[in-house]
Amino acid sequence: MNAIVEEIANKAKELSGVIELVSETSVFVEVSRRSVREYVKWLYEKGAFLKTCVGVDERIINGTFALYYIFGFDEKGLDVIVKVSSPGGGAFKSISDVIPAAEWCELEARDLLGLHIEGHEKKPRFILPEDWPEGVYPLRKDAPHDYRPPANVEGFRKELPRRIGVPVGPYHPVLHEPIYFELYVKRERVIDVYYRGFHVHRGIEKLAESPRFTYNDIPFLAERICGICGFAHSSCYALAVEKAAKIDVPERALWIRSIALEVERIHSHLLWLGVTLHILGYDMGFMHVWRIREPVMVFAELLTGSRKTYGIAVIGGVRRDIDEDGKRKAFEVLRSVREEFKKLVDVILSVPEVVRRASGTGALPKDVARALNVVGPTARGSGFKRDVRKDYPYFAYRYASFNVPVYTEGDNLARLLVRIDEVFESISIIEQLLDTLPKGPIMTRSYEIPPLKKAVGAVEAPRGENVHFIITGSGKPYRWRVRAPTYANLPALKVMLKGVSLADAFLTIASIDPCISCTDRAVVIYDVDTGSSMCTSLVERGRRHAER
Amino acid sequence: MQKGSFIKTIKSLEIPLKVGRVAKERYPLGLPLVTDSFRGAIVIDTTKCLGCGACTLACPPNALSMIFERERIVIEYFKGRCVFCGVCADKCPAEAIIITKEFELASASLEDLKEEVIHESSKCIVCGKPLASKKQVGHVKDALPNAKKYINMCSECRSKKIAKILALRLGEST
Numbered sequence: 001m002n003a004i005v006e007e008i009a010n011k012a013k014e015l016s017g018v019i020e021l022v023s024e025t026s027v028f029v030e031v032s033r034r035s036v037r038e039y040v041k042w043l044y045e046k047g048a049f050l051k052t053c054v055g056v057d058e059r060i061i062n063g064t065f066a067l068y069y070i071f072g073f074d075e076k077g078l079d080v081i082v083k084v085s086s087p088g089g090g091a092f093k094s095i096s097d098v099i100p101a102a103e104w105c106e107l108e109a110r111d112l113l114g115l116h117i118e119g120h121e122k123k124p125r126f127i128l129p130e131d132w133p134e135g136v137y138p139l140r141k142d143a144p145h146d147y148r149p150p151a152n153v154e155g156f157r158k159e160l161p162r163r164i165g166v167p168v169g170p171y172h173p174v175l176h177e178p179i180y181f182e183l184y185v186k187r188e189r190v191i192d193v194y195y196r197g198f199h200v201h202r203g204i205e206k207l208a209e210s211p212r213f214t215y216n217d218i219p220f221l222a223e224r225i226c227g228i229c230g231f232a233h234s235s236c237y238a239l240a241v242e243k244a245a246k247i248d249v250p251e252r253a254l255w256i257r258s259i260a261l262e263v264e265r266i267h268s269h270l271l272w273l274g275v276t277l278h279i280l281g282y283d284m285g286f287m288h289v290w291r292i293r294e295p296v297m298v299f300a301e302l303l304t305g306s307r308k309t310y311g312i313a314v315i316g317g318v319r320r321d322i323d324e325d326g327k328r329k330a331f332e333v334l335r336s337v338r339e340e341f342k343k344l345v346d347v348i349l350s351v352p353e354v355v356r357r358a359s360g361t362g363a364l365p366k367d368v369a370r371a372l373n374v375v376g377p378t379a380r381g382s383g384f385k386r387d388v389r390k391d392y393p394y395f396a397y398r399y400a401s402f403n404v405p406v407y408t409e410g411d412n413l414a415r416l417l418v419r420i421d422e423v424f425e426s427i428s429i430i431e432q433l434l435d436t437l438p439k440g441p442i443m444t445r446s447y448e449i450p451p452l453k454k455a456v457g458a459v460e461a462p463r464g465e466n467v468h469f470i471i472t473g474s475g476k477p478y479r480w481r482v483r484a485p486t487y488a489n490l491p492a493l494k495v496m497l498k499g500v501s502l503a504d505a506f507l508t509i510a511s512i513d514p515c516i517s518c519t520d521r522a523v524v525i526y527d528v529d530t531g532s533s534m535c536t537s538l539v540e541r542g543r544r545h546a547e548r
Numbered sequence: 549m550q551k552g553s554f555i556k557t558i559k560s561l562e563i564p565l566k567v568g569r570v571a572k573e574r575y576p577l578g579l580p581l582v583t584d585s586f587r588g589a590i591v592i593d594t595t596k597c598l599g600c601g602a603c604t605l606a607c608p609p610n611a612l613s614m615i616f617e618r619e620r621i622v623i624e625y626f627k628g629r630c631v632f633c634g635v636c637a638d639k640c641p642a643e644a645i646i647i648t649k650e651f652e653l654a655s656a657s658l659e660d661l662k663e664e665v666i667h668e669s670s671k672c673i674v675c676g677k678p679l680a681s682k683k684q685v686g687h688v689k690d691a692l693p694n695a696k697k698y699i700n701m702c703s704e705c706r707s708k709k710i711a712k713i714l715a716l717r718l719g720e721s722t
Binding site: 136304 | 582583
């Protein structure tokens with residue numbers, strides 16, 4: 001047991017907590033509801049990032065409701081999962097005033113499981129629509145998975161604020177997914193934001209609990225969480241299950257998964273860059289970036305059988321092998337993409353409308369990035385060297401050498417440059433992994449998944465850290481929780497948008513590469529009036545502003 | 549604007565000159581749009597299909613379904629739900645499912661998206677309930693000659709019969 005694990009255990013014992021399970025990469029701790037705040041504060045000050053929290057209905061197992069807070073020590077590669085439980089689902093203490101990033105997931109647990117969390121009583125509904133009947137909590141095990149309440153339009157009307165700002169969405173030509181912002185402006189500057197999202201909550205976690213799904217069906221469902229980084233989700237699910245059941249995956253499969261993930265990152269970053277240039281009005285750049293992206297898509301199809309939804313991840317391995325012909329083709333494509341992209345980047349970064357508009361706008365200071373635990377290029381643009389591939393090496397990443405690009409400015413240009421650099425890094429990773437591709441089988445079928453094992457899987461998706469939490473059951477997961485990267489990054493927009501001119505607001509929103517279908521679960525309102533009040537309840541304050 | 553960046557901007561004109569004006573394929577007259585490893589819609593080989601329904605259990609989005617009718621068993625493939633993953637082809641014991649490169653599936657009518665494989669159903673010789681497709685029963689008969697006695701019975705009648713035999717044996721021994 002290394003020093004940090006011992007320290008975590010000692011602190012837990014000090015607060016009369018129980019160490020449930022210790023493995024190489026994770027520590028499971030159970031603490032009482034009374035001392036959880038002190039414990040998570042200690043963890044947070046020790047340098048842990050909050051990844052997410054998960055509410056679980058464990059009444060069938062032990063008669064309680066549980067709330068798992070998932071922390072990660074990046075530099076140690078260690079997950080710390082803090083469990084709090086309550087027999088009736090009541091009297092949980094919110095930690096969102098200690099760690100602001102916990103607000104969303106706590107509200108989600110409140111809405112979907114009916115947990116009573118002190119500190120969140122007065123906040124409006126977060127995840128469920130306004131016309132959802134009272135007292136029906138979809139993620140409880142006794143709620144049927146196919147329950148459909150009758151729609152009630154009246155419920156929505158009172159939700160609208162009296163004063164309306166500049167509306168952006170829910171369907172907007174610039175933002176391609178259903179998301180709604182209301183920007184309050186003073187002259188040209190944005191002073192406040194009203195955000196309402198989660199129009200496309202699809203209840204995927206509940207669907208996976210329906211009788212139809214087994215362990216090996218869910219990768220195909222997980223792949224459809226996101227239209228751009230689907231493989232990151234399906235492979236992350238497989239990783240979580242493999243960790244829980246301690247399945248040894250053949251090496252060749254790990255290599256192929258890493259290669260597919262990097263192909264996905266290249267195409268996603270190129271797509272984002274194209275859209276961003278389009279938002280900036282530089283359409284020539286947009287078209288050429290997408291022209292360069294096309295061979296990557298064709299290459300993905302050659303590798304996996306499909307342009308986008310690869311469908312190759314299953315528990316225990318992958319379904320498609322890479323042959324010599326594919327390898328040769330891969331090197332060709334990567335070489336030409338690198339050359340062409342280098343030339344184009346040279347041009348893009350010399351275009352004044354790109355650089356001048358992106359630099360200095362949408363700034364995210366480092367301390368706010370820390371408090372909100374942002375992930376991916378958003379964190380790396382604000383000076384945090386957070387990358388799951390380096391911090392918690394999974395699949396074949398420990399066998400490739402690559403840099404993690406970090407910029408400290410925190411503005412839109414920094415996030416743009418991080419992504420451009422990452423494309424080159426990804427190309428180099430794929431080349432290295434193809435060179436060292438080990439021989440052998442690509443799938444193992446000899447495994448058993450024991451019930452009631454817990455594990456956290458994390459994969460670096462193009463947008464940031466993807467977290468899947470699994471409690472195994474018999475024949476299918478007992479609980480499967482997905483935390484998409486945008487879920488962690490979206491709350492940072494309230495700080496980024498403060499003070500930008502209206503024209504740059506779209507660029508700023510796009511700069512976190514929001515993936516709404518991944519995230520969508522909730523209704524939130526928030527306020528950017530004063531930076532100092534960030535740790536108080538964002539939901540209530542934003543609401544008051546909207547009605548003023 | 550700096551002088552250097554102006555030259556670079558001019559340089560950007562070089563790219564379209566090199567690439568040419570049309571970056572698109574001349575669909576549908578040009579080269580095929582998909583590569584060799586593309587997974588498209590599936591086709592079920594009716595001569596090979598046994599009607600066992602293994603694919604309907606494996607299919608993640610329920611695009612394949614097994615419908616029991618009075619005289620027949622229908623394996624229905626609905627392309628509208630298909631996610632083109634090809635799991636069914638992996639699971640098919642008779643290798644009857646072929647993954648094609650077909651992706652131009654748009655149609656004005658829903659019925660065009662459905663394909664059916666119809667099997668004659670064999671009946672339980674005791675109670676007359678539909679049992680399985682005749683082809684599947686025949687396949688099992690060939691593979692397991694010893695199973696002839698029980699193969700034409702549904703699971704309920706079979707367990708009743710076995711229970712009876714066991715009871716008789718027990719009666720003899722005591």
